[in-house]
Amino acid sequence: MMTKDNIILNNDGEPITSPRILAMIEARNKISDDLRFPPVTNKMTGLREPTPTQWLEKYFVFRTAVQEPTDEECKDYYQRINIDDADDINRFRGALLGTAIGDALGTTLEFKAPGTFDHINDIIGGGPFSLKAGEWTDDTSMMYCLAHSLVRKNGFDLKDQIDLYCRWWKDGVFSVNGKCFDIGNTVQDALSRYIRSGNPKSGDIDPMSAGNGSLMRLTPIPIAFYNSFEDAVSYGGLSSVTTHGTLEAVDACRYFSGLVWGALHGVSKEELLNGIYTPIKGYWEDNPLCTSITDIVNRAEYKTKKASEIRASGYVIYSLEAVLWAFWQTSDFEQGALAAVNLGEDADTTGAIFGQLAGAYYGERVLPFKWVKKVKQNHIFYLKAQELKELVLQSN
């Protein structure tokens, strides 16, 4: 494409006049290269240097050829191609990919009331936004924005995080299809307030605004603060206040960040869900959580409830219980993710929150490859896991 006297010409040198195409070009030009998904390989780029995800081409051939390899077989393959096979990055990859998988799986059933739909057993797309199979929604876009900010700022920078959320909302940055098509009311109100005031702590503090919109994007925090449970918990809570400032939302993020942190460190499911998880004795007595969370976690009624007794609406306390229920009552990622999203209601977000925890717990090597393969832009989650691990190593 060429331009002449500010007129954009097509490949035949004729001016482009279609308003739709001109608007698309204008929108695209607003986004700098660092805010676009990088290519998987160097093939279409003309560059000689391989990209950091070049190896995925080989790895995906292996995963396609060897149906459901064991964890050990998969680890061996990583060693063979000389790619980081450590358990920490395996769990980082799992948590990030798990979010996208749960989101893409659940979008089909978003807003469906329980009892009004047939259960799904695969990623099929559709749903309220008519997505293609494997496309994901706001949950994963915001999670990716948070991961991107942690990496580019070398740590936690609240203003940079909310700036990226605004770019996603206004310009479609890090959206799966280049548009922000599904922003929630609580998030939109907070971002509008930020644009007016410049205060990154723009999340509503009204108790009626305790939605799950900050919990759904959380997982880059316990990854980035892999070396410190206390930092994972406190920054997990702080990451909420850009959009969700109310106590239940903040405390749900504190609790869940600690829980995912434990999963990333290979703690058993029994220990993770035996009361409120902490590796530091007395931590939660010194830094208490609100009672709506401690009630759910300590009473642990989710361990025996039936699906019909679990709600999966946008209320963060319900989302949390639904995720603990799906994680406890199943023994692999696939069964748990299906249980979570088949609750309906806020299915994509329940799926995304489940995927953070279960992806961290089970690890990338045993995630269902049929779903990894389907997730759009799957390479960006492998890339962010790598970049976040570099951040963790720097902080040692």
Ligand SMILES: [Mg+2]
């Ligand atoms: Mg969503």
